[in-house]
Amino acid sequence: MERRGTRWALGGWTALVVLFLWAPLALIMVYAFNKSNVQSWPIPGFTTHWFHVAWQASEVRNAIWLSVQAALLATGTALVLGSAAAFAIARFRFFGREAVSFLLLLPLALPGIVTGMALNSFFTFSHVVPSLTTIVVGHTTFCVVIVYNNVLARLRRSSPSLLEASADLGADGWHTFRFVIWPVLSTALVAGGLLAFALSFDEVVVTFFTAGAQNTLPLLIFGYIRLGQQLPVVNAIAFAMIVLTVIPVALAQRLMRDTGVLRRGGSALTATK
Amino acid sequence: MAAGLDAAEGLTGKPGRPLRAARLRLSGFFWRHRWAKGLLLLAPPLLAFALVYLASLVALFISAFWTVNPFTTAIEHIWNLDNFRTLIDSGAYRTIALRTIGIAAAVTLTDAVLAFPFAYFMARVASARGRAFLFVAVLLPLWSSYLVRVYIWRLILNQDGVLNWMLNKVGLPNQHLAYTNFAVWLIFSYVWLPFMILPVYGALERIPHSFIEASRDLGAGGFATFRRVVLPLALPGVVAGSIFTFSLTLGDYVTPLLAGGASSQFIGNVVYSSVGISNNVPFAAAFATVPLIVMALYLTIARKLGAFEAM
Numbered sequence: 001m002e003r004r005g006t007r008w009a010l011g012g013w014t015a016l017v018v019l020f021l022w023a024p025l026a027l028i029m030v031y032a033f034n035k036s037n038v039q040s041w042p043i044p045g046f047t048t049h050w051f052h053v054a055w056q057a058s059e060v061r062n063a064i065w066l067s068v069q070a071a072l073l074a075t076g077t078a079l080v081l082g083s084a085a086a087f088a089i090a091r092f093r094f095f096g097r098e099a100v101s102f103l104l105l106l107p108l109a110l111p112g113i114v115t116g117m118a119l120n121s122f123f124t125f126s127h128v129v130p131s132l133t134t135i136v137v138g139h140t141t142f143c144v145v146i147v148y149n150n151v152l153a154r155l156r157r158s159s160p161s162l163l164e165a166s167a168d169l170g171a172d173g174w175h176t177f178r179f180v181i182w183p184v185l186s187t188a189l190v191a192g193g194l195l196a197f198a199l200s201f202d203e204v205v206v207t208f209f210t211a212g213a214q215n216t217l218p219l220l221i222f223g224y225i226r227l228g229q230q231l232p233v234v235n236a237i238a239f240a241m242i243v244l245t246v247i248p249v250a251l252a253q254r255l256m257r258d259t260g261v262l263r264r265g266g267s268a269l270t271a272t273k
Numbered sequence: 274m275a276a277g278l279d280a281a282e283g284l285t286g287k288p289g290r291p292l293r294a295a296r297l298r299l300s301g302f303f304w305r306h307r308w309a310k311g312l313l314l315l316a317p318p319l320l321a322f323a324l325v326y327l328a329s330l331v332a333l334f335i336s337a338f339w340t341v342n343p344f345t346t347a348i349e350h351i352w353n354l355d356n357f358r359t360l361i362d363s364g365a366y367r368t369i370a371l372r373t374i375g376i377a378a379a380v381t382l383t384d385a386v387l388a389f390p391f392a393y394f395m396a397r398v399a400s401a402r403g404r405a406f407l408f409v410a411v412l413l414p415l416w417s418s419y420l421v422r423v424y425i426w427r428l429i430l431n432q433d434g435v436l437n438w439m440l441n442k443v444g445l446p447n448q449h450l451a452y453t454n455f456a457v458w459l460i461f462s463y464v465w466l467p468f469m470i471l472p473v474y475g476a477l478e479r480i481p482h483s484f485i486e487a488s489r490d491l492g493a494g495g496f497a498t499f500r501r502v503v504l505p506l507a508l509p510g511v512v513a514g515s516i517f518t519f520s521l522t523l524g525d526y527v528t529p530l531l532a533g534g535a536s537s538q539f540i541g542n543v544v545y546s547s548v549g550i551s552n553n554v555p556f557a558a559a560f561a562t563v564p565l566i567v568m569a570l571y572l573t574i575a576r577k578l579g580a581f582e583a584m
Binding site: 002003006007009010011013014017018020021022024025027028031039040041042080081082084085087088091092094100102103104105106107109110111112113114115116117118119120121122124125126137140141144148167171172173174176198202204205208209218221222225226234237238241242245246248249252253 | 293296297299300303304307308311314315317318319321322325326327328329330332333335336348387388390391393394395397398399405407408409410411412413414416417418419420421422424425426427428429431433434435438463466467495516520521523524525526527530531540541544545548549554557558561564565568572576581
């Protein structure tokens with residue numbers, strides 16, 4: 001075990017990092033109630049007026065609706081394609097398997113500007129007009145990787161002999177899926193789906209290159225901040241988004257406790273996010 | 274095995290249950306021809322991936338060799354190296370490329386230094402409850418909106434922001450940190466820190482305690498154990514985290530645009546304005562190949578260091 005001094009030093013460092021991570025988030029929560037529309041510190045007084053303004057703005061509502069649609073469609077597609085790929089990689093040995101598993105990670109590992117610019121060239125190339133579909137296609141590329149990683153990590157920890165046992169006991173493919181595969185995978189799918197949804201909902205770097213005239217919520221906020229417009233509304237949206245973040249975090253926490261990821265490690269980035 | 278399934282099929286394939294019989298026959302077929310199942314599973318994702326993602330990368334490469342007619346702004350499909358020549362000859366673009374790579378490296382290093390002791394404390398010192406709390410402490414910022422987290426720092430670093438207010442309280446003069454390269458570095462380090470903490474934690478957590486005990490039994494001190502047992506085993510986690518921090522910084526234009534100054538342009542910003550403002554897709558594509566090549570080299574090295582198992 002570490003010496004006492006070392007442990008205190010590590011603890012102190014950890015506390016400082018937590019402060020670094022959280023203090024800015026706490027600050028924006030305060031700014032959301034800023035009475036003035038000048039964003040200086042300290043704020044002159046408190047009001048809930050800007051929440052009302054943000055809620056009433058049709059621009060904001062349309063952007064939220066577009067973002068929700070894009071995130072749902074991208075997540076749905078990713079769940080199907082990502083789990084299929086994970087099954088194939090985990091359960092089958094074939095020529096080029098290593099190469100395929102490497103290629104599938106590219107959308108996550110390559111810089112956003114590369115993915116965005118590549119898709120933009122592709123759409124320009126094939127004369128596709130930017131729309132909700134192109135946004136969804138762009139988001140699906142990295143959402144698939146998220147689901148794939150989550151499902152693959154889970155499959156690696158479960159034994160393939162479960163499937164053989166199920167077949168031996170007379171189950172057909174559907175029964176095996178319903179009573180053997182699904183219980184093993186469901187939490188991984190929920191975790192992967194949640195993360196894919198959140199990433200899609202938040203994406204701005206790639207989205208700029210795949211969206212047309214319509215604004216997703218991040219594109220709208222990006223425009224507001226860049227032009228210095230509607231900053232009080234941005235504060236109110238930021239407050240709402242941080243509060244909503246608590247839901248997936250709490251769910252992820254529960255999933256980790258139920259599946260023992262917290263104790264046994266596992267693939268940290270994929271299984272725990 | 275297949276014989277067993279056939280027998281089951283015979284038992285249950287009664288006239289009243291044709292659906293079940295068909296399902297069993299299908300299951301039997303896939304059991305006997307495993308490759309068919311594998312192909313069926315792999316084909317849709319792989320086809321979609323090849324038709325969209327790989328095709329896009331190819332389109333990127335091809336359009337990088339085209340040009341835009343300066344008068345009509347139409348893309349001309351004439352193969353040439355003009356875009357790359359401009360990139361290499363121009364000192365400005367070289368500076369931008371070096372700045373992007375330099376800040377990405379600095380951010381990666383900063384995050385590794387911040388994350389390692391944190392992850393170590395989380396994995397090996399903290400109690401179960403402390404660990405659960407620290408998980409939330411990392412996950413909440415990770416899941417929060419990226420734009421919001423960049424924007425907050427603008428409010429902090431501004432002339433009349435929180436930082437200067439605090440400095441004035443303790444009698445220090447105002448600092449002009451907003452809209453500088455320092456701000457860009459700080460914000461990137463803040464935003465990507467969770468992406469470094471989680472893989473490092475995962476790697477540290479997987480080290481069996483018996484390894485450390487064995488090292489101590491063999492006479493190694495705390496530092497020697499750390500350097501020769503813990504660090505080599507944690508390295509794949511650090512490299513995995515660095516893929517995220519490095520790649521995410523390398524491919525960003527939002528933070529430099531929102532929080533950087535006149536001399537904070539990234540590769541991404543040139544690409545962004547080439548597409549959004551001057552409508553020069555070929556030049557943007559040519560410049561986007563630079564982070565692609567840098568990242569390809571980085572991934573090759575990372576793979577050698579075993580980072581892909583830790584992702």
